[in-house]
Amino acid sequence: MIAMRTLLITAAACGMACAQQAAQQPIVLQNATIHSVTKGTFSGSIVIRNGLIAEVGDKVLAPMGAKIIDLGGKHITPGLIDCHTHIALVSTNEGSVSVSSMVAMRDVIDPEDPAIFRDLAGGTTTANLLHGSANAIGGLNVVIKMRWGSDADGLVMKEAKPGIKFALGENPKRAGQGGQSPFGGNAQTPRYPGTRMGVEDVIREAFIEAKQYQAAWRDYETRRARGENVLPPRRNLKLDPLVEVLEGKRLVHAHCYRSDEILMLLRVAEEFGFKIATLQHALEGYKVAEEIKAHGAGVSTFSDWWSYKIEAYDAIPYNAALLTKKGVLTSLNSDDAGGADLSTRLNTEAAKTIKYGGLSEDEALALVTINPARQLGIDQYVGSIEAGKQADIVVFDKDPLSIYSKAEKVFIDGRQYFDRDEDLLARPRREADKKGLLEKEKATEKADAPPRRRPS
Amino acid sequence: MLHRLFPLTMLLFAAAGLLTADPPSRLAIRDARVYTVSGPVLEKATVLIKDGLIEAVGENIPIPAGVTVIDGTGLNVYPGLIDALSTWGIAELAAPATPAGGGRGGAQPAPATPAPSTTATPPQPRARGPEDRPNTFTWVKAADLVKPSDRRIETARSAGFTTAVTFPRQGILAGHGAVINLAGENGGDMVVDPSAGLYTTLTTGGFASFPGSLMGAMAYLRQIWIDAAYYRAAKEAYAKDPVAIARPSYDRALEGLLEVHRLLIPATSRVQIDRMLRFGAEFKTPFVLYGGHEAFRASDDLKKARVPVILNVKWPAKERESDPEEIPSLRTLQLRDKAPTTPAVLAAAGVPFAISSEGLDTPKDILKALKKSIDVGLKPADAIRALTLSAAEIYGVASRLGSIDTGKIANLTLVKGDLFDEKSKVEMVFIDGKKYLPAPEAPTPPRPTGGAPAGEVQ
DSSP: OHHHHHHHHHHHHTTGGGHHHHTSOOEEEEEEEEEOSSSOEEEEEEEEETTEEEEEESSOOOOTTOEEEEOTTOEEEEOEEEEEEOTTBSOOOOTTSSBOTTOBGGGGBOTTOHHHHHHHHTTEEEEEEOOOSSSSEEEEOEEEEOOTTSOHHHHBOTTSOOEEEEEOSHHHHHTTSGGGOTTOOOSSSOOSOOSHHHHHHHHHHHHHHHHHHHHHHHHHHHHHHTTOOOOOOOOOTTHHHHHHHHTTOSEEEEEEOOHHHHHHHHHHHHHHTOOOOEEEEOTTGGGGHHHHHHHTOEEEEOSSOOOSSGGGSSOOTTHHHHHHHTTOOEEEOOOOOSSOSGGGOHHHHHHHHHHTTOOOHHHHHHTTTHHHHHHTTOTTTSSSOOTTSBOOEEEESSOTTSTTOOEEEEEETTEEEEEHHHHHHHHHHHHHHHHHHHHHHHHHHHHHOOOOOOOO | OHHHHHHHHHHHHHHHHHHHHSOOSEEEEEEEEEEOSSSOEEEEEEEEEETTEEEEEETTOOOOTTOEEEEOTTEEEEEOEEEEEEOTTOGGGGSOOOOOOOOTTOOOOOSSOOOOOOOOOOOOOOOOSGGGOTTBOTTOBHHHHOOTTOTHHHHHHHTTEEEEEEOOOOSSEEEEEEEEESOOSSHHHHEEEEEEEEEEOOOOBTTTBSOOSHHHHHHHHHHHHHHHHHHHHHHHHHHHOTTTSOOOOOOHHHHHHHTOOOEEEEEOSHHHHHHHHHHHHTTTSOEEEEEOTTGGGOHHHHHHHTOOEEEEOSOOOOOTTOOTTOOOOHHHHHHHHHGGGHHHHHHHHTOOEEEEOTTOSSTHHHHHHHHHHHHTTOOHHHHHHHHTHHHHHHTTOTTTSSSOOTTSBOOEEEEESOTTOTTOEEEEEEETTEEEOOOOOOOOOOOOSSSOOOSOOO
């Protein structure tokens, strides 16, 4: 009865929106080694209530009726965050044009992509789904949480800041070089640009156009205020997001490799008065860390993945550590496409920066938790174990920075979406289902087989 | 082989058609079992036809003197069957459909079935954005294209179909469909409603031409919709004040959008249905989803959105000659197993649905596919409704078609035996009150193993 009343009060306090979550049974994860990332690593417990971390510490007060899970010293980290991936998408590139800011990854989320589940099984709970790198200005990204089982809308992390993809270098220029493109460029109709100079020009021209468009709207508002009979400008879905970039309402995530083109982009952005939120990949970022820092951009890079093309040769595994030490907000990402790969083990990607560059454990974990959260504008909600944050929590059986560790339980918004033991138990059942269906199909096939006819 | 046979058989039937189609202005079908669809099945009833319309239907209808009487003893009378998403009547679209290219970048292996196919688009100059109006044919109207000479019409009638909602298929905005009767002296005679809706696909051009991806096609549809609204506003403003307002440039692509009052949008898998329910709602125009194989998992959402479905009943199945070593995923197997339950699930949920000939070799296959659904729980009455009244309701022509009621167009299908029994025979159909006899069964050619299937291809 008391519990019921508490429940009602909580529901009223957080409004209709989280009324459903209020129905969640509180959970206490006790006796854990908590890698909070922002407040150090310590032994203690976590109380999850209404989808949030209600309390964290050495000793906590277990709410009435809470489900108590004793972890026997196992490790807890915040849900890992992948700042650059292409999983769970039906299409990645709108590569027909050099500026495709009219397209949105939100439209093509595939909530049934098994990669979501595989990410979950690796402790990744949040990801930035980016447009591909086929064009200088790509589409609008969307940040999702791995709420396996929800529809597309249910995956979207609505708190995330809107963003857009840019791309420099080989990928956007190759489509301009006829048949050589790995993206299936068209030899008859090569697409501008075909050089790095051209990529810069495309970005500059797009923003000149966006400024004119912005001015046209302002002019319209002024004239209408004066009572003139004027038509508004025609809404342009390509230019709207670019105006948002100019107005600081949309984050730019720019794919890049070489130091010279990084500097180019920073200068172009400064010329037009906007900021680059993250330089993605930026394998040569270590060469221009000071300039990146001065601009205020972040970097989301790989731990030790390079040499897959010419512009990715001059790379070192110290990139993330060097950038971090220079004070650049840095993260590590998977860039997974066509299935979950690096995104299933971001924790060990982070661990490599301890060997290469000597980052502390907290600094290393930050590369796949709080840092990408900051880069995506979601750090007040996720990215560390702190009271008040969304309960996105991973239980690892061993130290998360060990290659022997496995994610055992994964919570998002306080709800458990992955349990290693349960999944293992469910496998034989799925196999049996499959076998049954195959047999059924075979049986109907025999029954349906048309009698052999003589050729007419 | 069949191609060569066709002109000859066509001539024979055309001659037969001329003889039988000359209509007595009044007709009576008596002592038949009448599936009114709008009401109960009448076990021994009479249908009176006058001037192409149903004059009366009932169990105790006196037959006036001098009326040609057809003895319906042992016959089932259904409202004329409707193919709710067709190309029948547009002879150019009789060629086998080419599956829509997924395009690079779209290439997630679809666990479900591919999106409904569209006919191949002729090469077009590279589109560099929405302003080039890629793959847009909003000025094309099926009503202008239909001709009674399309040889598939005869086959369709022989299978009991009297009506089709037929659409141009080329492009992202392919053009306007028409409700047509499958008989007439000329194309114009056939048209029951020239504006059934605008057919959209999500055809993509890869890296060669905009839009190259699903998200690009969606962005394009949004932009052209904005452009059309803007065009309308600009035209109105200009009409009011041609001095202050600049004269809007005439745009036939946008002109064709101004008259749209129904959109047809493709969605086959559950994820696609969810995506397109949200997308379709953006246009503030009634829309219909077509495809729907996995709608058995989306009936609640469809019900909530009040969006009807035109079901593609070419149920997903193991491909012929598929690699025996390749074991399909559990998801694929589940889809193949459950797709035929879709009509029953939709019927139970109260989601309006109709049936399309899309992807099937012959019109008869529609009935065969529905029989499969009946075997897994679809009520025969719901199957009949989907083929008749539901289709008419979805397209807003239910006051004239879809059931056997006084005042409706006299489109009737007379079958010896149950409609869904493979052994049953369509005895005759009536279209606009005129009688048509089915073509005699041609020997079925062996199924071609490659290339274009001969004969009736939808």
